[in-house]
Amino acid sequence: MPPLLLRLSDIKKSFGAVKALKGVSFELRPGEVHALLGENGAGKSTLIKVITGAHIPDSGTLEISGGIVSHLTPTRSQELGISCIYQQPALFSDLSVSENIGLRLEKNGPFGKVNWKQRHKTAVALLQRIGANIRPETHVSELSMPEQQLVEIACALGSGAKIVIMDEPTASLTRSEQELLFGVVRDLRTSGAGVIYISHRLEEIFALADRVTVLRDGESVCTRSVRSAAGKNELSEDELIRLMVGRDVASIYPPRESARGEVILELQNISCAAGRIRDINLSVRAGEVLGLAGLVGAGRTELARVLFGITPADSGSIHLDGRELVVRNPRQAVCLGIAYVPEDRRRHGVILPMPITENISMAVHSKLFPAQWLNFQRERDLGKRFVHALGIKASSPDALGGSLSGGNQQKVSLARWLATEPRLLILDEPTQGVDVGAKSEIHRIIRDLAAKGLAVIMISSDLPEILGMSDRIAVMREGRIAEILDGASASAQSVMSAALRSA
Amino acid sequence: MSPQTRFIPKQLLRQEFLLLMVVLLEVGFFLCTAKNFGTSDNISNIIRHSAEIGLLTLAMMPVILTGGIDLSVGSLMGFCAVMFGVITHDWHVATPPAAALTLLAGLLAGAFNALLITALRLPPLIVTLGTYSLFRGLAEAITQGTKTYRSFDSDFINLGEIHWVGMPIQAWIFASAALFFYLLVHRTTFGRSFRAIGFSPEGTRYAGISVQKRTALPYLLTGITAALASLLFTARLHQARADAGMGYELYAVTAVVLGGTSIFGGTGTVHGTLAGITAIAVLSNGIGRVPAVFKAGVGGELAALLTGALLLIALTAPGIGNHLAKMFAKDSTNLEKLKPSVSQHAQKTPILPS
Incomplete structure (x- = not known):
C-alpha cells in the first residue's frame, strides 16, 4: 500500500478561550476524494488552515507524504504540494488570467524576466485541461465568480499539487460548471492525487467522495467509507445528519410562554436579487420567538437586511400590524418599530x-x-x-x-x-462569541421580551439555541424557506435535514 | 489601566492641553523678544488678519470629524469674492442683498460638493480636489485673471476697520461662529452623528441614522462660511479679487489637525481647534516682529517652517510620550503588573474561527 499523503493525529488548536479543534485526526490516501463534513463552527475551516500552514496547531502531529512536518508555513505547504481552493477566489482582479496563473506557478527567471509566450501556453493548456471556456488574456475583473473559481482550480492543477483542498467549491457554480468541476476532481483522483472536499450538499458527497470524516464541536467524530467494495452505498443521508448533530441539547433554556398574540409581521413572496432570497412567506406573532435556522449563506441575514431596509426587497409585500408597507432604509425601519441587532x-x-x-x-x-x-x-x-x-x-x-x-x-x-x-425584534446570531454565562442571560432577556408581547425573529447557527428558544423554527436553504417546524417537537435531526437535504 | 496613565496624567497628554502650553510659550517668547507684540493694536491686527482663516478652520472641523475633507474652501472664497464684486458692480445690487446673494452662492457651491459626496458616494478628497480647481477657475474666468473690483460702500468697508465694544468686528463674528460650531458639534445630535460617522459610517447606518443627510451638512456649512470669509476679506482689503483665500484650505486643515482632531474622523473638539487656530495665528504674527537675530537667517519663510514643525511635533508628541512611558515601565518593576492586563485583553477579543 502506498504511503498516506497526509495524516493528522490529535490536532488541537485554541483561540483565546475558544477551543476550535479539540483533538482531530484525519488521513488522506493517494487517489482518494475525502469529504469533510460538519455544522457551521464544527472546525472545518480551522482544520484546513492547519493543513495549509495558515494556523499553527497547539499540539498534535502533522505528517505529509510519510514525513513529520513540525513548522508548516503557507509557503512550505505549497512546496510540499498542498493547494487550496477557497470559496472566495483570491486572484488579482486587474491582471489577466494568464498573468494570475503565471504569478502562482512560475519561478522567478533571471532579472525577473517573464517568458510571455511560455506563460500564455501554460495558461491555454491548463484551461483546456479543465475544459473551461476562458481566454487567457481576459482580465479577472471581467470574469464571473464561478469562472474565477475555475481559474483557481487551473492554478491548483498547474502546480502539480498532490493534495488539493476544495472548500465549498460548488457554492456559486451553475450545473454545467459543477459537472466540469466534478470531471476535474475525478481526473485528479485517477492521477493519484488526494482531494479534501468540503461541501454542505450531501448529494455531491455521495456522487464524489470515497470516504467521509465528520467533525463536530472541534472533534473528529468518525471516518466512514461512502461505498463498500461492491460499490453499494454504505451510508445514508439520515445517518450522516445524525453523525453531524448527534449530541444532547442542553435543557438550560428558559421555559416557553405560550401566550401568542395577533400576527405582527407577515411576509408574502418577498424576493431580493441582491440578497439572493426568493419567495419568502412568513409570519410572526406577538409573544413568539421565531427561530431562523439554516447554513451560513442560506439567506437568513439577507432576509433580516431586507426587513431592516438595508437591501430593500425587489418584490413581494411586508405587512406590519396588518398595514402594508415598504421599508426603504434603516431610518424608516426604526420609525416603524423594527429593530435589528446585527450579526x-x-x-x-x-x-x-x-x-x-x-x-x-x-x-x-x-x-x-x-x-x-x-x-x-x-x-x-x-x-x-x-x-x-x-x-x-x-x-x-x-x-x-x-x-x-x-x-x-x-x-x-x-x-x-x-x-x-420595537414591535419586531430581529436578532442575528445573538450569542455568537459570547461566554456561557452571558449567553444564558441573553436567552432569558429574549424570553422576557417575547413574554412582553414583542415579536422576535432569532437567527442562529447554534442548533441547541434554535431548539431551546424557538416557538417555531423556519429553516432556510438556498434563499428560500425550506420548512417551518414546531419548536417544541423539532429535533436537531429534523432541522439539519431540512437545512441540508436536496430538494 | 494603560501603562502611561501611571506616569503622566492622561489629561496632560491631551493634545488640547499641550497646545495651550504651546500658545502660552509662544506668547511669552514674543512678549520678550518681538517689537510691540503685546500692544492692543497688534492684538486687533492678529484678529483681523486671521479671522478669515479662522472661520474656514471652524467650518473644516466638522467635515474632518466625519472622516471627510474639504479642499475647496480657499478657492470657494475666491469665487465668492468675485461673485460679490460682480453682483455689486456689474449687476448694481445694493450691498446688503448682494452680501446675502454671495452667502447663497457659497451655500450652493457647498451643496454641489455635498451632492457629489453623498448622492454619488465619491470620496471627499477627490470631489473637493476637483472643485478646488473648478471654483478658482470660475473666479479667474469671470475676472479674466486681471480684473479687481474696487470701491465699495463705506459702510461695508467699515466692516473691516471698525471696533465694537473695544474689539474689531471680525472678533465678534468669529466668536459667534466659534460658539455656533461648538454647540453644533458638542451639544446637538448632529455633532454626535458626525463623530459616529467618522468612526464607522456603516455602524451609524445600522443604528438607523441617515448617514448621507448628516454627512452633507458640514459641506453646506463650509460653503456658506467660505462666502462669509470672502466678504470679510473684501472689506479688509477694499477689493474683491479672484485670488482671495489662496492656499487657505491647507492652513485650515493644518489648524484642525493641530487642534487634536483625527484626520480619520471621529475624535476632536472645537476648543482644540480654537487652540490650533490661535497657535498658528500668534506664530505667524509674532515671527514677523522678531528681530533678525532670532530668525537664523531664514527670514519671512520662518513662519511656515515653524508651523510645519509644530504640526509634526504635535502629531508625534503623544506617540513619543506613550513610547517613553512604556520604556520607562519596562525598566521599572511594573512590568509584571502589566502582563495580566495584556493577556486579559487578548482573551476578550478572541480571533474566532470562521
Missing part, C-alpha cells in the same frame, strides 16, 4: 470608540432629543437604566464600547434596540 457587532452593532451610553441612545435620538439638542442627563438615565436592566458589566456607563467583553458588547447592541421599544 457583526464589532462593525455594525456597537461603535467601539464611543461610550456605552452614546451607543445605547443612538437609535432613539429623535425620541430622546426632540429638538436635536442633547440632554446629557436624560441620556445618562437611559444608559444607566439599560446597563442595570441587562446587567452590562462595565466600569461605568461612560466606558467605551471597545473596552467591553463580547457578551457585554452584545448586550449594549441589544440595549440600543430595546430603547426604541
Whole structure:
C-alpha cells in the first residue's frame, strides 16, 4: 500500500478561550476524494488552515507524504504540494488570467524576466485541461465568480499539487460548471492525487467522495467509507445528519410562554436579487420567538437586511400590524418599530470608540432629543437604566464600547434596540462569541421580551439555541424557506435535514 | 489601566492641553523678544488678519470629524469674492442683498460638493480636489485673471476697520461662529452623528441614522462660511479679487489637525481647534516682529517652517510620550503588573474561527 499523503493525529488548536479543534485526526490516501463534513463552527475551516500552514496547531502531529512536518508555513505547504481552493477566489482582479496563473506557478527567471509566450501556453493548456471556456488574456475583473473559481482550480492543477483542498467549491457554480468541476476532481483522483472536499450538499458527497470524516464541536467524530467494495452505498443521508448533530441539547433554556398574540409581521413572496432570497412567506406573532435556522449563506441575514431596509426587497409585500408597507432604509425601519441587532457587532452593532451610553441612545435620538439638542442627563438615565436592566458589566456607563467583553458588547447592541421599544425584534446570531454565562442571560432577556408581547425573529447557527428558544423554527436553504417546524417537537435531526437535504 | 496613565496624567497628554502650553510659550517668547507684540493694536491686527482663516478652520472641523475633507474652501472664497464684486458692480445690487446673494452662492457651491459626496458616494478628497480647481477657475474666468473690483460702500468697508465694544468686528463674528460650531458639534445630535460617522459610517447606518443627510451638512456649512470669509476679506482689503483665500484650505486643515482632531474622523473638539487656530495665528504674527537675530537667517519663510514643525511635533508628541512611558515601565518593576492586563485583553477579543 502506498504511503498516506497526509495524516493528522490529535490536532488541537485554541483561540483565546475558544477551543476550535479539540483533538482531530484525519488521513488522506493517494487517489482518494475525502469529504469533510460538519455544522457551521464544527472546525472545518480551522482544520484546513492547519493543513495549509495558515494556523499553527497547539499540539498534535502533522505528517505529509510519510514525513513529520513540525513548522508548516503557507509557503512550505505549497512546496510540499498542498493547494487550496477557497470559496472566495483570491486572484488579482486587474491582471489577466494568464498573468494570475503565471504569478502562482512560475519561478522567478533571471532579472525577473517573464517568458510571455511560455506563460500564455501554460495558461491555454491548463484551461483546456479543465475544459473551461476562458481566454487567457481576459482580465479577472471581467470574469464571473464561478469562472474565477475555475481559474483557481487551473492554478491548483498547474502546480502539480498532490493534495488539493476544495472548500465549498460548488457554492456559486451553475450545473454545467459543477459537472466540469466534478470531471476535474475525478481526473485528479485517477492521477493519484488526494482531494479534501468540503461541501454542505450531501448529494455531491455521495456522487464524489470515497470516504467521509465528520467533525463536530472541534472533534473528529468518525471516518466512514461512502461505498463498500461492491460499490453499494454504505451510508445514508439520515445517518450522516445524525453523525453531524448527534449530541444532547442542553435543557438550560428558559421555559416557553405560550401566550401568542395577533400576527405582527407577515411576509408574502418577498424576493431580493441582491440578497439572493426568493419567495419568502412568513409570519410572526406577538409573544413568539421565531427561530431562523439554516447554513451560513442560506439567506437568513439577507432576509433580516431586507426587513431592516438595508437591501430593500425587489418584490413581494411586508405587512406590519396588518398595514402594508415598504421599508426603504434603516431610518424608516426604526420609525416603524423594527429593530435589528446585527450579526457583526464589532462593525455594525456597537461603535467601539464611543461610550456605552452614546451607543445605547443612538437609535432613539429623535425620541430622546426632540429638538436635536442633547440632554446629557436624560441620556445618562437611559444608559444607566439599560446597563442595570441587562446587567452590562462595565466600569461605568461612560466606558467605551471597545473596552467591553463580547457578551457585554452584545448586550449594549441589544440595549440600543430595546430603547426604541420595537414591535419586531430581529436578532442575528445573538450569542455568537459570547461566554456561557452571558449567553444564558441573553436567552432569558429574549424570553422576557417575547413574554412582553414583542415579536422576535432569532437567527442562529447554534442548533441547541434554535431548539431551546424557538416557538417555531423556519429553516432556510438556498434563499428560500425550506420548512417551518414546531419548536417544541423539532429535533436537531429534523432541522439539519431540512437545512441540508436536496430538494 | 494603560501603562502611561501611571506616569503622566492622561489629561496632560491631551493634545488640547499641550497646545495651550504651546500658545502660552509662544506668547511669552514674543512678549520678550518681538517689537510691540503685546500692544492692543497688534492684538486687533492678529484678529483681523486671521479671522478669515479662522472661520474656514471652524467650518473644516466638522467635515474632518466625519472622516471627510474639504479642499475647496480657499478657492470657494475666491469665487465668492468675485461673485460679490460682480453682483455689486456689474449687476448694481445694493450691498446688503448682494452680501446675502454671495452667502447663497457659497451655500450652493457647498451643496454641489455635498451632492457629489453623498448622492454619488465619491470620496471627499477627490470631489473637493476637483472643485478646488473648478471654483478658482470660475473666479479667474469671470475676472479674466486681471480684473479687481474696487470701491465699495463705506459702510461695508467699515466692516473691516471698525471696533465694537473695544474689539474689531471680525472678533465678534468669529466668536459667534466659534460658539455656533461648538454647540453644533458638542451639544446637538448632529455633532454626535458626525463623530459616529467618522468612526464607522456603516455602524451609524445600522443604528438607523441617515448617514448621507448628516454627512452633507458640514459641506453646506463650509460653503456658506467660505462666502462669509470672502466678504470679510473684501472689506479688509477694499477689493474683491479672484485670488482671495489662496492656499487657505491647507492652513485650515493644518489648524484642525493641530487642534487634536483625527484626520480619520471621529475624535476632536472645537476648543482644540480654537487652540490650533490661535497657535498658528500668534506664530505667524509674532515671527514677523522678531528681530533678525532670532530668525537664523531664514527670514519671512520662518513662519511656515515653524508651523510645519509644530504640526509634526504635535502629531508625534503623544506617540513619543506613550513610547517613553512604556520604556520607562519596562525598566521599572511594573512590568509584571502589566502582563495580566495584556493577556486579559487578548482573551476578550478572541480571533474566532470562521
